[in-house]
Amino acid sequence: MxxxxxxxxxxxxxxxxxxxxxxxxxxxxxxxxxxxxxxxxxxxxxxxxxxxxxxxxxxxxxxxxxxxxxxxxxxxxxxxxxxxxxxxxxxxxxxxxxxxxxxCKDTGKVDGKKCHCFQMKALKLLYAQSNIDGTLQKENFDNFSFQYYDNRKRLAGIGLTNYEYMKNIIRHCQKYIENFGQQKESILFYGNTGVGKTFLTNCIAKALLDRGYAVLYFSSAELFDQVAKVKLRREPEDGGDIEDIVDTCDLLVIDDLGTELVNNFVNSELFHIINNRLLAGKGTIISTNLDLKAMRDNYTERITSRIINQYTTIPLYGEDIRGKK
The missing domain is CATH 1.10.287 (Helix Hairpins)
Incomplete structure (x- = not known):
């Protein structure tokens, strides 16, 4: 992409x-x-x-x-x-x-680097390729429903029902959007399949895109596949812009972390992406089915320590709601 x-x-x-x-x-x-x-x-x-x-x-x-x-x-x-x-x-x-x-005075570049407006144009092209626009038209806050979350049984160790807990999570997400211009927080959503991680991520992405921010979305497997094409094979038709956009876009979304084939290359590139964006004060949202222990088992300590200590980690609970829709 x-x-x-x-x-x-x-x-x-x-x-x-x-x-x-x-x-x-x-x-x-x-x-x-x-x-x-x-x-x-x-x-x-x-x-x-x-x-x-x-x-x-x-x-x-x-x-x-x-x-x-x-x-x-x-x-x-x-x-x-x-x-x-x-x-x-x-x-x-x-x-x-x-x-x-x-x-950039309509040149696309500022001091030899790609302007924010160029990033927005490039992302529009990339989204057209990936069909993510169609997904975001369906998965956004306007279409979010609490009816799929249990409001009877209280979650162990939290003292709230899943319905009440998700109300709090949505408020946090909306506050994240409101404050994005001043403080680009990074978030890790983790939990079982079908509890709403990707839907929540898409809600945030759509809201920020509507506000004019440069948002880049990748599934984890797709992200490392694209980076590998540029770094390992140097395909002649590949402009190499993917690395620059990944590092500099306002919000990077990495969906389904853990579904990629984890190896030394993935560990190295994931650390590079996470570390560079933290140092630059850029927001990143990661969703994964892995719990924190499994993340430590799958990835290097340098990666997990930065995510656990410098991201807001948000567990999601409940049953697979996709079958209920």
């Missing part, structure tokens, strides 16, 4: 097209201003000439100080332009470039 070279190139062409639209829009706004304020065009030309003279003088005399006089003249022109715009009811930035993404 990594971006192919052709998909990457298609995204970059989208950015090039958007830049052309940005330039056309800027020129259109300038022409509108010139029509209402004829002297504005002359002021712009004068500022451009002064800027060029300043640069030439600095290069000729190899000194920054010689350009100070030009700088003051240019600033005077800028103030005059701002005054004219205000007098004629135009915003101060009306003649400047306006971008869909001001952070």
């Amino acid at each position: 990594a971006l192919t070279n052709s998909q990457y190139n298609a995204l970059m062409r989208e950015y090039e097209a958007q830049q052309a639209i940005d330039r056309e829009d800027c020129q259109r706004r300038k022409e509108e201003v010139y029509a209402k304020i004829p002297q504005m065009k002359a002021l712009e030309a004068q500022a451009g000439e002064l800027a060029l003279l300043r640069f030439q003088k600095m290069m000729t005399e190899k000194s920054i100080d010689v350009g100070l006089g030009f700088k003051e003249e240019i600033q005077d022109i800028q103030r005059e332009k701002a005054k004219l715009l205000k007098e004629h009811g135009f915003p101060q930035d009306y003649m400047q470039m306006h971008y869909v993404c001001p952070e």
